Amino acid sequence: xxxxxxxxxxxxxxxxxxxxxxxxxxxxxxxxxxxxxxxxxxxxxxxxxxxxxxxxxxxxxxxxxxxxxxxxxxxxxxxxxxxxxxxxxxxxxxxxxxxxxxxxxxxxxxxxxxxxxxxxxxxxxxxxxxxxxxxxxxxxxxxxxxxxxxxxxxxxxxxxxxxxxxxxxxxxxxxxxxxxxxxxxxxxxxxxxxxxxxxxxxxxxxxxxxxxxxxxxxxxxxxxxxxxxxxxxxxxxxxxxxxxxxxxxxxxxxxxxxxxxxxxxxxxxxxxxxxxxxxxxxxxxxxxxxxxxxxxxxxxxxxxxxxxxxxxxxxxxxxxxxxxxxxxxxxxxxxxxxxxxxxxxxxxxxxxxxxxxxxxxxxxxxxxxxxxxxxxxxxxxxxxxxx
Numbered sequence: 001x002x003x004x005x006x007x008x009x010x011x012x013x014x015x016x017x018x019x020x021x022x023x024x025x026x027x028x029x030x031x032x033x034x035x036x037x038x039x040x041x042x043x044x045x046x047x048x049x050x051x052x053x054x055x056x057x058x059x060x061x062x063x064x065x066x067x068x069x070x071x072x073x074x075x076x077x078x079x080x081x082x083x084x085x086x087x088x089x090x091x092x093x094x095x096x097x098x099x100x101x102x103x104x105x106x107x108x109x110x111x112x113x114x115x116x117x118x119x120x121x122x123x124x125x126x127x128x129x130x131x132x133x134x135x136x137x138x139x140x141x142x143x144x145x146x147x148x149x150x151x152x153x154x155x156x157x158x159x160x161x162x163x164x165x166x167x168x169x170x171x172x173x174x175x176x177x178x179x180x181x182x183x184x185x186x187x188x189x190x191x192x193x194x195x196x197x198x199x200x201x202x203x204x205x206x207x208x209x210x211x212x213x214x215x216x217x218x219x220x221x222x223x224x225x226x227x228x229x230x231x232x233x234x235x236x237x238x239x240x241x242x243x244x245x246x247x248x249x250x251x252x253x254x255x256x257x258x259x260x261x262x263x264x265x266x267x268x269x270x271x272x273x274x275x276x277x278x279x280x281x282x283x284x285x286x287x288x289x290x291x292x293x294x295x296x297x298x299x300x301x302x303x304x305x306x307x308x309x310x311x312x313x314x315x316x317x318x319x320x321x322x323x324x325x326x327x328x329x330x331x332x333x334x335x336x337x338x339x340x341x342x343x344x345x346x347x348x349x350x351x352x353x354x355x356x357x358x359x360x361x362x363x364x365x366x367x368x369x370x371x372x373x374x375x376x377x378x379x380x381x382x383x384x385x386x387x
Contacts, residue, residue, distance in 0.1 A: 008375040010059040011075035011104075014049045015083070016040045018276050019061065027276055032234035032242040035276070040083070042228040043274050044297030048110050049081045050278040051169030055367065057377040064094075068101045077105045077374055081169075084317050086122065086155060087114035093127025096134055105138040107374055110168050112148035113155045115316040122155050132161055142373035149320035166367040167325045170297060171360055173278055174304040175381045179360065180326075183308045184353030191308070191345045192289030195222035198298025199272070200314070200332070201232055202254040209312070209335035210255065213293055216340045217271055223288060224271045225281075227295050236272035238265060278304075290344040294332045296321050303327065303356075308348040326359035328352060361385060 021027050021038040030038070039045055053059060059079070062071055071078070078099070085092060099106055115122055124132075135144045145163040147153050156163045176182065197213045204210055217224045226232040231251045234242035242248070243265060252264045259267060275281035282305040285291060291302030291309035296318045299309035312332040313319035322329035328347035336343055364386035368378050378386075 007058060007377050008076045009074060010056055010376060011062045011071060011078050012049075012052060012056075012059050013062055013064065013078055013080045015081055016045055016049055017063070018046060020063075022276070031239065032230045032237055035237070035274075036228070036230040036233050039276065042083075043233070043276065044227045044295060045081075045083060046276060046281075047170035047173070047278045047297040047301055048083065048168050051171065051173050052079065052081050052109055055169055055172050055379055055382040056371070057379050064098050068103060071102050072104060075104060077107060077376065078102060079107045079109055079376075082108050082111040084112040084114035086111065086124065086128065086152060088123065088125075089114060091125040091127035092131035093125075096127055096130035099131060099134045105140075105144075105374070106135045107139075107142075107144055107146065107371075107376075108135055109146045109166070110148060111145055111152060111163070112317055112320065113152040115151075118151045118316050118319055120316065124155075124159055129159070132156075132159075136161060143370045146367065146370055148317075149324035151316055151320045164366060164370050165324060165363075166370065167363045168296075168300070168321055169367075170278070170300050170304065171325050172364060172367070172382055172385055173282070173301070174306070175384065176306070177361070177385060177387075178357055179303065179306065180353035180356030181350070182306055182353075183303065183356075184348050184350045186306065187308050187345050187348045188350070191341055193220045193341060194287075194289045195220055195340055196285050196288040196291040196298070196302055196307070196309075197222055197224045198291055198293030198295035198302075198309075198311075199224045199226045199232065200294040201229060202251040203229075204314075204332075206333065207254055209332050210294075212335050213340070214256070220341075222271070223273055223284075225273050225275070225285075225295075225298050227274070227298060232272075233274050235264075235268040236274040238269045238272075240265070243268075290341060292340050292344055294318065300325075300327065308344050310344050310347050324359075325363065326352075326356045361387075 018038040143164040146166045147163045153163045285302045286305045294312045294314045302309040311322040311329040314332045368386040
């Protein structure tokens with residue numbers, strides 16, 4: 001009689017502390033800086049962490065400060081929820097030391113490269129190489145680096161590391177298998193006017209495209225969902241204590257020129273929102289008709305909520321993810337002067353919906369195969385999406 005193996009115990013390193021802040025009951029009253037830090041610098045990070053958790057049959061969370069002996073006593077493998085950690089902007093030396101101390105196999109999920117555009121060369125910092133070496137050494141024959149797209153895979157290959165393209169785990173938040181077809185049918189039936197703007201920020205060299213998005217939100221009774229930086233989160237939280245000082249004054253002047261400080265506060269209370277978990281975010285987006293903007297996850301979550309969306313890419317990160325997952329995208333600087341609804345409606349044809357569903361199923365199969373190569377049991381949701 002065959003004896004089944006016990007499930008491998010999975011510890012997720014989320015690179016966020018928003019759950020700890022929530023467990024302490026502090027999310028509603030946290031200032032913008034504290035909330036931004038707990039979100040790992042960007043509210044969109046909750047999308048890929050929640051997508052990763054939803055893809056595994058069972059897991060528990062650890063932090064970088066969890067004692068190694070506790071990690072080893074409660075886990076057999078560490079799965080790190082990654083973002084754009086490859087680039088000139090970051091050195092993962094701290095990761096290298098800590099992952100070595102944990103002394104367990106490591107799987108990186110959703111790793112991405114950040115550059116001005118696809119095809120740009122990137123030099124990995126010594127600490128980043130050290131961290132990747134720790135991961136690769138413990139992997140054996142199983143894929144240890146699951147990445148966002150072909151560009152990231154190319155950067156890693158140039159540096160001697162193998163990887164597997166899976167896109168972003170946020171792609172698997174919805175259990176609906178024909179998501180793209182449903183969205184295309186919704187568009188064909190007639191798209192409503194209310195936009196959910198995946199908001200950018202006040203630091204664009206040219207603010208005109210962002211101003212066009214803001215004007216659409218105001219004109220068509222839309223919303224402006226922010227992710228980063230802390231000053232944008234302050235706008236959405238509308239706490240007067242956060243809306244003081246030179247940085248917020250600069251935001252007001254560049255983002256909402258011509259408004260008085262009181263009008264900026266009133267506009268933020270009326271139009272700007274921020275979320276700390278993906279399910280509430282998706283439920284909120286379900287109230288609107290379409291999504292558009294330069295934040296990938298702001299658009300991706302709308303799609304998971306069965307609403308059409310277009311990513312206005314600003315760099316390699318947003319473009320790579322959109323193209324990998326067959327989500328319509330165009331340059332941010334091309335944000336149209338006319339009705340944004342036409343841009344989204346024209347992008348989501350029946351062919352677009354079919355291509356999205358096919359790509360999603362393919363990536364789900366690749367993701368499932370990679371996880372199972374590590375002895376990780378996938379969730380029923382990911383198993384169904386991969387069929």
